[in-house]
Structures are given as C-alpha cells and as structure tokens.
Amino acid sequence: MLTxxxxxxxxxxxxxxxxxxxxxxxxxxxxxxxxxxxxxxxFNPANQQTGQQARSLAASVLAYAEHIDRPDLLTPMVQRIAHKHVSLDVHAQQYPVVGEHLLAAIAEVLGDAATPEILSAWAAAYDELAALMIGTERTLSRAGTEQPGGWSGFTPLRVTRVTPESSVITSLTLERPGGETLPTYQAGQYVSVKVKVPGDDHWHIRQYSLTAAPKGRQYRIAVKRAAGGVVSTHLHDRIREGDDLLVHVPAGDFTLRPGTRPVVLLSGGVGITPLLAMLHAALTGAPQRPVTFVHAALNRAAHAFGDEVNALAAQHPQLRTLVFYTDVQDTDQLALHYDQAGVITTAALKPVLPLDADYYYCGPAGFVATVEGILDDLHIPATRRFTETFGPSQGFSVAAQAPATPV
Incomplete structure (x- = not known):
C-alpha cells in the first residue's frame, strides 16, 4: 500500500x-x-522501431502517476491493457522482471535526480500497479478458459476459407479441426494469432479483429498486408485452406455497448474490421437500433467488405451508409461504389449524423484525429465516444475512455 x-x-x-x-x-x-x-x-518489432510501444508505455505510466490518488479512474486503461496482455499470454511471473528493468531505466535516465526516495516510491507504486494488473488479467484469463468451448493459451484452429476482400485485405475463416463449438465473443473483440515464420528465430503474436457475428463454430478475421509486415506477409503468401494457426480465445474491450441509443460507426481503411462485427450485432440484436455506417477508403480496389455492407443495407431499412473515396479511380462509380470523393469533414457528415447516438470509430491515426475533431465540432460528449487504435495506444484519456451508461 502506497503511503x-x-x-x-x-x-x-x-x-x-x-x-x-x-x-x-x-x-x-x-x-x-x-x-x-x-x-x-x-512484442511487435515494428512498434519498437517506430517508438509506438515506448510512447504507449510512457503514456500509461504518466496516466498512472497523474491519477495516483484515484486509481478507480484508471479502470478503462487497466482493462484495455489487461485484455491485450491476456491475448499475448502474459504471465504474473513476468511482472517482477519488467519492474526491475523499468526502475533501472528510471535511474539511468534521471541520473542523480533519481533519489533513493523517488526510486523507493516508484518501486512501491509499480508493485501496487502490478498487483492490480495481475488480478485483472487472472480474472479475464479464467473467464476465457472456463467459458463453453474455451481454452488456455493458444490452440490450433484450421483455416477453412481464404477470401480476398480488397487489394490488401484477406479474410481467414477459422474452425476447430474437429468441428467443436468455439467460444462466443462480443462484437469488436479480436483474437491473437501466434506464428513461426520460416527463417525467423522468434515466434510472433498479432491481434486481428473478428469481423462477423458469432456463429458457434467459426471465427472470421481479416488481415491487411502491411508493407514490411512479417506476419501479415506470411499469412497472405503462405497460409492456405487446410492449414492450422495457433489462436488465443477472443479478447478486447472495444465492444458495442448494449442499449437502444442510435449507433454511428466510422471506419477508415482496415479500421472497418471491428466495426463490421458491431454492424452485424447492432442490426440483428434486440432491440434493433438505427445505425449510420461511414467508411473511408482509397478507392474500390482498396474498399473491403463493400458488397457485404451493401447487402446488409438492402436487408435492414434502419441502416444508412455513407462511403468516401480519397483516391477515386476511373473505374470507381459514384453512387454505386462510393457516395463522396475526398476526406470526411464536419460539413459532409453533420447532415447525416444523429447527435444523440453512441459513436464508435477506428482507423489510421490521421483518420481517428479527424473524427475526433468532427465530434468536437458536433459537441458529442466523451462518454458517447468509443475508439481503438491498431497497435499500442499513444495516449489514455480517462474521460474519453469512460464506459457509457446503457439506455
């Protein structure tokens, strides 16, 4: 207990x-x-090279220090990190190792300013935070293992279908080799995939959003081929139907909240993947809710799941869609493939966005920043904004991540 x-x-x-x-x-x-x-x-080496992982840790440590008197305000941050740790199969015995090197780094960088008093306080603070994280992760791990069809760690699932969705995105449908039931999940969650790439000394773990409503015996994930991406390139080029992948039970706290409030889903590029599952859930759940689905893509070639969303719009009159292309090609047809050219703006979205809705958004950092600005312009309160970044979070806004009250 901190004094x-x-x-x-x-x-x-x-x-x-x-x-x-x-x-x-x-x-x-x-x-x-x-x-x-x-x-x-x-860890993803790309996030180490770009500094994203370091910035994420720095942001979380800073948030912890700033709210040291109100740890309850850190619950959204703790939950997000805990879900990621569970999906990576992080274990309690790794925390002392992390603490040792974090304190050593503080001492090295701050030099004489890192007094024994400061190091002692941070040692106590780290122990308290570690205990909180370990307890949260233990609860999440137990829930994943003990749920119907659940398992501990990673288990092999068979790739039963490989479906190109765009020029850079491919869907993989996964099933148990024996056809047994898979654990259910919440719309917006992801699974971790663990692969050993030929010629590489290390295993790699990556998270991929589940893109469809739970079907009992199938998971569907979508993989974007990233430039220089070791795992995404491996999955695109080497994995075929009939191959097995090591997969963790679903995790993640970026999920569709229950209630009757209208839903607005805004996605950029591959950010469509968690929102697609939310779209299915919002349209088929009870009670059904009005949904506005906004997507931004480069063009038709890069536009994943467009036909699937259009089919849902044809079946569900409460769904309104709006598609932006930022790099329109000669073969792209207005009103058929897309609705507006250019980036999303407040002026373009204000006429179609219900101000009393819950807003979910996901995509590249620039897209997310643009959406934040639009929601600021529309005076959408932080308690009705929900977002996720692909990769380590670069900041933790306590108010923005606070859970909304279902209505």
Whole structure:
C-alpha cells in the first residue's frame, strides 16, 4: 500500500515523466530485451522501431502517476491493457522482471535526480500497479478458459476459407479441426494469432479483429498486408485452406455497448474490421437500433467488405451508409461504389449524423484525429465516444475512455 508520502513523491515526478518518459521507456525496452531476448516473442518489432510501444508505455505510466490518488479512474486503461496482455499470454511471473528493468531505466535516465526516495516510491507504486494488473488479467484469463468451448493459451484452429476482400485485405475463416463449438465473443473483440515464420528465430503474436457475428463454430478475421509486415506477409503468401494457426480465445474491450441509443460507426481503411462485427450485432440484436455506417477508403480496389455492407443495407431499412473515396479511380462509380470523393469533414457528415447516438470509430491515426475533431465540432460528449487504435495506444484519456451508461 502506497503511503501518503510516496504518493506525494510520485505526483512530484509527473514533470520528469512528461519530459523524459519516451527516453525512459525506450531505455527500459532496450534493457529488457538485452537481458531477456525471449520476450521479443511478445512484442511487435515494428512498434519498437517506430517508438509506438515506448510512447504507449510512457503514456500509461504518466496516466498512472497523474491519477495516483484515484486509481478507480484508471479502470478503462487497466482493462484495455489487461485484455491485450491476456491475448499475448502474459504471465504474473513476468511482472517482477519488467519492474526491475523499468526502475533501472528510471535511474539511468534521471541520473542523480533519481533519489533513493523517488526510486523507493516508484518501486512501491509499480508493485501496487502490478498487483492490480495481475488480478485483472487472472480474472479475464479464467473467464476465457472456463467459458463453453474455451481454452488456455493458444490452440490450433484450421483455416477453412481464404477470401480476398480488397487489394490488401484477406479474410481467414477459422474452425476447430474437429468441428467443436468455439467460444462466443462480443462484437469488436479480436483474437491473437501466434506464428513461426520460416527463417525467423522468434515466434510472433498479432491481434486481428473478428469481423462477423458469432456463429458457434467459426471465427472470421481479416488481415491487411502491411508493407514490411512479417506476419501479415506470411499469412497472405503462405497460409492456405487446410492449414492450422495457433489462436488465443477472443479478447478486447472495444465492444458495442448494449442499449437502444442510435449507433454511428466510422471506419477508415482496415479500421472497418471491428466495426463490421458491431454492424452485424447492432442490426440483428434486440432491440434493433438505427445505425449510420461511414467508411473511408482509397478507392474500390482498396474498399473491403463493400458488397457485404451493401447487402446488409438492402436487408435492414434502419441502416444508412455513407462511403468516401480519397483516391477515386476511373473505374470507381459514384453512387454505386462510393457516395463522396475526398476526406470526411464536419460539413459532409453533420447532415447525416444523429447527435444523440453512441459513436464508435477506428482507423489510421490521421483518420481517428479527424473524427475526433468532427465530434468536437458536433459537441458529442466523451462518454458517447468509443475508439481503438491498431497497435499500442499513444495516449489514455480517462474521460474519453469512460464506459457509457446503457439506455
């Protein structure tokens, strides 16, 4: 239990974290991987190279320090990180290793400013945070293992269908080799896939959104071929129908909330994948809810799941769709393939967006920032905004991530 004096010390380090957080976390990862190269199996090397992973950790540590007196406000952040850790099969015994190297990184970067008092306070703070994370992750892991059809760690699922969805996105349908029932999931969740790429010394784990409503015996994921992506290239080029993939039970806290409030789904590029499952759930659940589906893509060639969304719109009169193409090609037909050319704007969306809706959005960082600006213009409260970034979160806004009250 942190003492009042230790909490005061933690609060006093906030300016240092703001100034040196990225350097501390980069130093931490360098030390951690040098001492424990086996942990490279857990992390996406691309996120290490771009600094996204370090910035994510820095943001979470800063949020923890800023709210050291109100840990309850950190629940959304803790839940998001815990879901990701569970999907990566992180274990409790790894936390002391992480704590050792995080404290060493703080000491190295801050130098003489890292007094024994500061290091002692952060050691106590880390132990408290680790206990919170371990408890949360244990609960999530137990729920995944004990649910009908559940399992612990990774289990082989068979690829029963490979479906090209666009020039860069391919769907993989997964089933148990024996046809047994799979655990259910909430719309918006993902599964982790663990692969060993030929010629690579390390296993790799990546998360892919589940893109359809639960069907009992099938999962469907969509994989975007990323430039230089080791795993996505492997899945696109080498995996065929009949192959097995190691898969974790579904996880993730970016899910469709229950209720009767209208739903607005805004996606950019491959950000359509979790929102597609939400679209199916909102249209087929009870009670049915009015849905506005906004998607931005480069053009028809890059527009995944367009036919599927159009088919849903034809079946469900409460669904309204609006598609933007930012790089229209000669073969792209207005009113057939897309509705507007260019990027999404407040002026374009204001006439069609219900202001009393819950808003869910996902896509590249630039798209998400644009949506945030539009929602600011429309005065949509933070409690009705739900978003997810693909990759490590670069910030944790406590208010923005607070769960909405179902109506």
């Amino acid at each position: 009042p004096a230790q909490k005061t010390t933690i609060r006093a380090t906030v300016p240092a974290l703001q100034a040196h957080g990225d350097t501390i976390t980069r130093t931490f990862y360098a030390r951690l991987f040098a001492a424990h190269p086996e942990l490279l199996n857990v």
